[in-house]
Amino acid sequence: MRLAYSISGYKLPRQFEWLLNAIWHEDDHFAVHVDAKTDAPVFDAMRAAAAGRDNVRFIARERVVWMGMGLVNAEMRAIGDLMERDGGFDYLVSLSMQDYPLRSRKEIVAELEAAPGLNYIRMLRLDEQPFNVRRRPYLMSFELENRLLKTPLPRPVPASTPIRFKGSWWRVLSREFCEWLVHSPVTGRYLDFLRHVQAPDELLFQNLIMASPCKGMLADDYRHLVHWPGGSGSPDTVTMLQHDKLATSSMWYVRKVDETVDARILHALAERIGAPVPPRPELAA
Numbered sequence: 001m002r003l004a005y006s007i008s009g010y011k012l013p014r015q016f017e018w019l020l021n022a023i024w025h026e027d028d029h030f031a032v033h034v035d036a037k038t039d040a041p042v043f044d045a046m047r048a049a050a051a052g053r054d055n056v057r058f059i060a061r062e063r064v065v066w067m068g069m070g071l072v073n074a075e076m077r078a079i080g081d082l083m084e085r086d087g088g089f090d091y092l093v094s095l096s097m098q099d100y101p102l103r104s105r106k107e108i109v110a111e112l113e114a115a116p117g118l119n120y121i122r123m124l125r126l127d128e129q130p131f132n133v134r135r136r137p138y139l140m141s142f143e144l145e146n147r148l149l150k151t152p153l154p155r156p157v158p159a160s161t162p163i164r165f166k167g168s169w170w171r172v173l174s175r176e177f178c179e180w181l182v183h184s185p186v187t188g189r190y191l192d193f194l195r196h197v198q199a200p201d202e203l204l205f206q207n208l209i210m211a212s213p214c215k216g217m218l219a220d221d222y223r224h225l226v227h228w229p230g231g232s233g234s235p236d237t238v239t240m241l242q243h244d245k246l247a248t249s250s251m252w253y254v255r256k257v258d259e260t261v262d263a264r265i266l267h268a269l270a271e272r273i274g275a276p277v278p279p280r281p282e283l284a285a
Contacts, residue, residue, distance in 0.1 A: 001109050003028045003091035008065065008071065009097025010035035011047035014259050014278060016097040019058070021160070022275035023095075029055055029085045031078035034176055035070075036061040038144065046097075049278075057081065067199045068143045073167070075201075076191070083182055094175045098256035100266065102225065104273040108252050117174050118219040122167035123206055128179060129166065134197040137163040150198055154249055161186075161193045165206035168254065170224045173205070177214040185213050216268035227268040240264045247272065 005023060007030065016032075018071055024030070032050065034043050038061075039114055059077050064070035075094070082092060091112055101108070104181040112118075126134055140153040157163050173181075181187055190208055194200035225246065227236045235255055238246065239262035246269065248252055257266055272276050 001091070001113060002089045003105075003109070004082040004085070004092045005030045005096045006033070006075055006092060007031070007097060008033045008035075008064075009041060009046070010038045010123060011043055011044075012051055012097065012258065012260070015257065016046050017049035017096065017278045018257070018259065018270070019097055020101060021278060022101050022270060022273065023105065024056075025055060027087075029082050029087075029089055031059065031081045032056060032058045033060065033074040034061055036063040037156060037180055038082070040137065042087060042196070049073070054079060055085075056111060059212050063146075065143050065146055065148055066147045067201075069195050069200055070143075072191070072194065072204055079178060080182060088175065090175050092175070092178055093186065094169065094171050094173075095253065096134075098258060099224070099253045100257045100269055101252060101273055101275075102246055102249055102254050102269065103252050104275075110250075111173075115126060115208060115284055117176060117217050119174050119177050119209060119214055119217055120172035120219045120222045121205055121209060122171075122222045123165050123218065124167050124213075126164055126166050127246070128236065133166065137203065139198070140196050140200045142196060146196060152201075155196070158189075158193060161189050161207070162211075163207055166202045167206045168222055168224065169201045169225070170226075171222055172252075173215065174214065177209060177217075180212045181208060184212070223252035225249050225254045226256075237261050238265055240268070243268055 021178060034046055047058060059081055062074040063252045082089065137157050140151045140155045140264055142149045186210060194204055229236055237256055237258045238254055243265060259266055267277060
């Protein structure tokens with residue numbers, strides 16, 4: 001089985017090195033997107049972490065605004081790039097540079113092979129969400145410099161692009177769905193509508209898959225372990241305090257990790273899945 005990865009990030013190049021060391025395989029494909037706002041030295045360090053791995057490509061950079069369209073634009077570009085790679089792929093895994101695998105590639109592939117063709121996406125009914133979330137598709141939003149400008153201007157949802165589901169950005173998609181996604185005119189209609197909607201990244205894939213022939217090929221959920229503290233727009237950073245929970249989790253990936261907060265958890269997870277550990281900067285100099 002061949003995997004493809006779309007990896008996005010904007011800071012902490014060492015985290016990208018940790019992740020790439022853990023997931024890299026010579027048979028797989030990797031498309032990496034770095035926010036256009038990221039400074040050149042950080043971007044150069046990320047490219048250096050991937051040096052010598054010909055199957056890792058950095059795609060054209062997009063300016064990413066929180067809850068804006070940039071991440072979606074970059075992802076569509078990454079999927080297009082990966083679809084054109086020689087040899088193809090069976091599944092597309094979407095990751096952040098601050099993710100880390102909880103399982104080895106062999107274990108993840110075994111689970112994928114046990115239920116071929118499934119799509120691992122978090123699917124939440126929009127009409128069951130809090131009011132401020134439910135109304136997002138019905139109000140205009142605009143990107144202004146480096147922030148999203150939310151307005152009270154109403155905007156009807158076209159019948160051709162029903163918005164009934166939301167969920168997490170992180171996912172594992174089948175090749176079949178990616179093929180449909182790239183070639184279907186439905187994708188263009190959703191992209192056009194979501195361009196002026198708050199948090200389009202939480203709406204696009206959930207509603208596209210329900211408009212596709214793959215709507216009956218959904219797994220029970222995505223395979224990310226993420227803890228969202230109440231009232232926060234950012235997930236908790238995992239530390240050794242969560243080690244036992246991570247060690248017994250059935251999830252495939254955890255978000256988010258940060259070497260500058262607790263490097264011990266990364267060492268422990270790397271040892272558990274047999275992944276190499278990046279050399280310390282002072283030793284690599």
